[in-house]
Amino acid sequence: MMRTFMLMAAMTAFVGVAGLMLAGEAGLFVALAIAFAFGMNFFAYWNSDKAVLRMHGARPVDQRTAPELWEMTASMARLAGMPMPALYIIETEQPNAFATGRNPENAAVAVTRGLLRNMTREEVAGVVAHELAHIKNRDTLTMTITATLAGAVSMLANFAIFFGGGRHRPLGMIGSIAMMILAPMAAAIVQMAISRVREYEADAEGAAICGNPDWLASALNRLAVLSGRIDNIAAERNPGTAHMFIVNPLHMQAVDSLFATHPPIEKRIAELRKMSGASGGLRPARQSSSGPWG
Template sequence: MVRTFVLMAAMTAFVGFIGLLLGGETGLIIALVIAFAMNFFSYWNSDKAVLRMHGARPVDARAAPELWKMTEDMAHRAGLPMPALYIIETEQPNAFATGRNPQNAAVAVTRGLMQNMSHEEVAGVVAHELAHIKNRDTLTMTITATLAGAVSMLANFAMFFGGGRDRPMGLVGTIAMMILAPLAAGMVQMAISRVREYEADAEGAAICGNPEWLASALAGLGRLSGRIDNIAAERNPATAHMFIVNPLHMHAVDSLFATHPPIDKRIAKLRALGGTRPQRAPAGPTNRGPWG
């Protein structure tokens, strides 16, 4: 949590710094106003917007009784209120959590997750998402994504800031900053995402009661997600960091630009928690009728 706070503080300071460099005092004020406005909007509306982007459909205890009961039991164990449940009609196995606080949280799982994972593996994935809610990562991720977006917006508007006397940088420096600022902001955002994934894995293992359930699920997700398209995620790549594994098909991308830690390292950490040896993930049934 301390590392995350430091990174978020650095991101906030970075937004103001970019504004100052690009437009002097005027740029600083504009940068802070943009960051505040975007964060205010995201705080109240980001969860609904993300769910709409992915065509998530709300379900209740009648529509998905087994998933509902599993989530309810683990939420109680974690000391959380029951989150809203959603299903995304895509064949790619994946899941994410959203919401500004535990009282206004939602967990969305894909149809592919329920069709390709065992009951225990789905429990491990849901526990991971509940851990994000418990740690308030859903708000943290939203704020950092919004601040990164603010930097990109400032870079796009850089040439419209005040004249040369008010701008501490020359034309060449301004153009360089337009290119480098969004890149640096994105790297900080990704660093925060990777830190929070490790923490959610550990907390999720405690919530479900068996680190191997989540480790097995991650092995299956890593094997399947890269082979199955998630059209909504491809159209909205800014939401990729919210999923338990990267929903995008990225090839040979340097780890510096990855939104998630390597799956093999996450599995190793989980199995170290449980003191278990690596073993092949049990294959889930191709169709889980009881899921609904």
């Protein structure tokens, strides 16, 4: 919680400084910028989970409608010493998953239909354990807030074009234009860097929750292949949510590593293999073409 509050304070200050640099002595603009940042924080804290689930058309399931998935998730949540999250299924064929929610008591795990159809039970367990780790470590709140405030900085840069400080801009017209470009880029880089660090930690914690690092490593190996072949239309329409998924759902070409929302899957698999103490290449478990979930 302390890390989250520090992040909120730092990102809010960044929004205020960006407003000051863009608008000069236009105190009202800076005040509005800070108020806007706090407002975005408040909205993100209470409503981000519902908004993200709606964006992706997630459908709630329970013990009756998805008994195997529910029982497996409940069992691992008990082992992790955390409440059972709400479960959702997204009707897309791209195998993927994400977690959302402001705290472990108000959290949700969403998995795609493609994940259930293409993964073994052990691989699904590894993926769900990874998402439970995000919830346990409160990464869902941290990543949502950074995404929201990164968007706030971008919006402020656009507003500055129309409501800036005119000739009183401290950086001059050219400097202000450069700031309008660089401020959103800086916020996005911070967002992506935080996301990459949290993925490594969730991999390690998830491996501990499910009890076998190879399950998650095998899932990542399969996801690396399948997610790149199958479109996720909802994610393409809402790219700001890409960092929340276990692997990048977007189909981008030649993206610089500085702007990547996820660490390289090969490195994530290598770290998991170190945890298992195994050697040699990763061989995912056999499965039927229809998958174990029907």
